[in-house]
Amino acid sequence: xxxxxxxxxxxxxxxxxxxxxxxxxxxxxxxxxxxxxxxxxxxxxxxxxxxxxxxxxxxxxxxxxxxxxxx
Numbered sequence: 001x002x003x004x005x006x007x008x009x010x011x012x013x014x015x016x017x018x019x020x021x022x023x024x025x026x027x028x029x030x031x032x033x034x035x036x037x038x039x040x041x042x043x044x045x046x047x048x049x050x051x052x053x054x055x056x057x058x059x060x061x062x063x064x065x066x067x068x069x070x071x
Contacts, residue, residue, distance in 0.1 A: 001049050002030075006070040007040035009033060014064040021059040027052050033060075040069050 009015050015033040022031040027045035034041075044052040053069065060067040 001046045002041065002043040003049075005040045005042070007033065007038055008066060008068045009035055009038065009060075009064055010066055011035065011064075014067070017063045018060045018067060021063060022056045025052055025055050025059065028056075031056070 009018065012035040015035040019031050019033045022028060022033075022042070025044075027048050029043040029045075030041075031043070032039075032041040040056075042049075042053060042056060053071070057067070057069050060069075
């Protein structure tokens with residue numbers, strides 16, 4: 001399943017770090033964090049999508065405390 005969300009991230013470098021961290025989560029097929037458009041795109045295992053999205057938010061906040069995903 002692939003879904004797009006509005007997100008909040010403060011800089012392009014942080015967006016790249018969040019992408020790398022989320023990509024390492026088991027079940028993630030692809031991820032894109034676009035700083036300019038403030039969009040978060042996640043493609044992940046359908047059966048675990050919500051759990052993966054929650055984990056993505058947790059790892060993103062470890063990198064950028066203000067990181068958020070509008071569900």
